[in-house]
Amino acid sequence: MASSDFARLPGFRDFPPEEMALRTHVFEAWRRVARRYGFQEYDGPPLEALELYVEKSGEEIVGQLYNFTDKGHREVALRPEMTPSLARILGERSRALPKPIRWFSTPQLFRYERQQRGRLREHFQWNVDIVGEAGVAADAEVLAVALDGLRELGLGPDDVRARVSDRRLLAALMRSAGVADDRLTAAYAVVDKVERETRERSRGRLMAEAGLDATGADAILDLFDAPGLDAVRERFGDREEVAEALTRFDEYLATLEGLGLGSFVDFDLTIVRGLAYYTGIVFEVFDARGELRAVCGGGRYDRLLELVGGEPLPAVGFGMGDVVLTELLRDLDRLPDVSRSVDWFVVVIGDDLRPRALDVARRLRDRGESVAYSLRSHAVRKQFKAAESEGARRVLVLAPDEAARDEAVVRDMATGEERTVSLASLDVD
RNA sequence: GUGGGCGUAGCUCAGGUGGUUAGAGCGCCAGGUUGUGGCCCUGGAGGUCGCCGGUUCAAGUCCGGUCGCUCACCCCA
Incomplete structure (x- = not known):
């Protein structure tokens, strides 16, 4: 049974009617909410030139690309994420579009990596982006779409939590602690793992990889021990660059509060995101019990369109995968009855x-x-x-x-x- | 990529110490007189025991390899 010559490829799924009905259930919720916020649907090709991803998506994604050489000797890759395609599509026509551009898509994405729970070689991802608006209201609007998408599927603040941070704030803090600009990326990598490693190890890495002295490393690590905006304000608030980032962040949180979604949101400096192109506020949504992988992740990427040769436009967006989301809905018994009728x-x-x-x-x-x-x-x-x-x-x-x-x-x-x-x-x- | 666990019908699983045509329940198909479903009864289809090789007179059972699934690590679309 398992290994016929016609077996499914590892990491790929079949969708017999019951599974297809669940997929449709999720997709329809995504579409309803996106349209409710005035977003238009788009799509692009599932196969792209390899170079669209190299150098723009970051090591993590490039190392897992599902790529090959086609019959025309082109180096190609099945799309691992939608944002570079979006950037390319907009590069060709954004000048003619009224701003802000509000687009969404539900592409099937691919990666070549050994599969495990919540992580296959293929998944569908709800991509929602606002392009052409640099203010934090756009950041808040995008997170609101993600959270309302989850609410539409029956999830509340007791079920899912949005953890939000800001790379500019983190950068300001790092610089205040003594990290040189060319070491910021290395410092982000350490922060990204601070939850999963011992304080001693993180401290050592901050010193070795980010070039901090012992005092600076401790100052940063102390922020993670006493999480919260107040602790940041108290210790680094007198730095102009930090104060500026804090003001922006306050406005962001106030906007989410105004949209009635404040109860979903936690400030969390350890959220960095692996993708190289993020430049501002970043966020991830997790199940409240912390048992599964991230349900959703996103943030601001103001330089990407320029990088792929388009108009320099600020942008913010997120991706929400169907695999972890459906697992969560199953765990919480929020999936609908899909028996035939x-x-x-x-x-x-x-x-x-x-x-x-x-x-x-x-x-x-x-x-x-x-x-x-x-x-x-x-x-x-x-x-x-x-x-x-x-x-x-x-x-x-x-x-x-x-x-x-x-x-x-x-x-x-x-x-x-x-x-x-x-x-x-x-x-x- | 590294390490652990597991692979017997569509599904859930039985198959002491190797020994005749490999089983059950559920599901599926057919039938129980073309005026009524759920229950019940009868019959049937469906498995090269993941795959390859080895040991043996004999392998679902033992050994090796391989593939797949799964968990953890890595990493996190």
Whole structure:
């Protein structure tokens, strides 16, 4: 069973009807919310030139690219993320678009890496971006879309938490502690792991890799021990660069509060994000119990469009993957019932009535209702069993006596109640 | 990429110390007289025991390799 020559490729999924229904459930929630915020849907090609990702996405992604040489000797890669494609698409037409540009997409993305829970070689990701607006209101709006997307799927602040930070604030703090500009990236890498490593190890790395002295390293690490904006303000607030970042961050949080989503948000300096192109506020959304990988991540990337040769436009956005999200919904029992169902099942008693059954089915379908019936001549008992397994809500029984009077019996399959209706009324009621 | 666990019907699993045509439940298909579903009864299909090789008179059972799944690390679309 497991290893036929036609087995699924590792890390790829099939979507039989039950799985497809869940995927559709999630996609439809994403689309409803994006449109509610005035975003338009777009898409791009799943295969792109390899160089679109090299140097722009960061080591992490490039090392896991699903890439190969095509028959035209081009170096290509299945898209690992949507943002570079978005940047390229906008590079060609952003000048003609009214700003801010609010676009969303639900691409299937790929990576070549050994799979594990919550991480396959393929997934779908809700990408939402605002391009052409540098103010924090755009940052807040984008996070609000993500959180409302989760709310739309039945998740609340007790289920998911948004952890937010700002690379400019972190950079200001690092510089205040003595990190040189060309060591900032190295310092970010240490901060990114501060939760998973011992303080001693982080301290050593800050000194060795970020070039801090012992005092500077401790000053930074102390911030993670006493998390919160107040601690930052108290210790580094007198630095102009830090104060500026704090003011911006206050406004960001106030905006989220105004949108009624403040209860989802925690300030967390350890959120850095792996992608190289982030330049400002960054965030990740996790399940509140902390059992799964990040459900969603995003932030501001003001330089990317320029990097791929477009108009220099500020931008902010996020990606939310379907794999972890669906796992979380399953864990919390928030997935909908996706068993099959049909509005009507037509039961025919006697082959003479089959033509009339076809007519009844056609008329119900013209009204937009779903109708099924046995494709072969079967005993009535058998037809009812078929109606049951189709999940029919009502069965319409075409029987000789009633049909002679242009009537039929309608049985409600949940209650078992039956009533007689005139066939002519099917077109009107 | 590194390490641990696991691979027997579509699903959940049985198959002491190697020994005749490999089993169960559920599901699926057919039937139980074309005027009524859920329960029930009967019958059936479906497995080269993940794959390859080795030991043996004999391997689902033992050994090696390999592939797949899974967990952790790495890392985090």
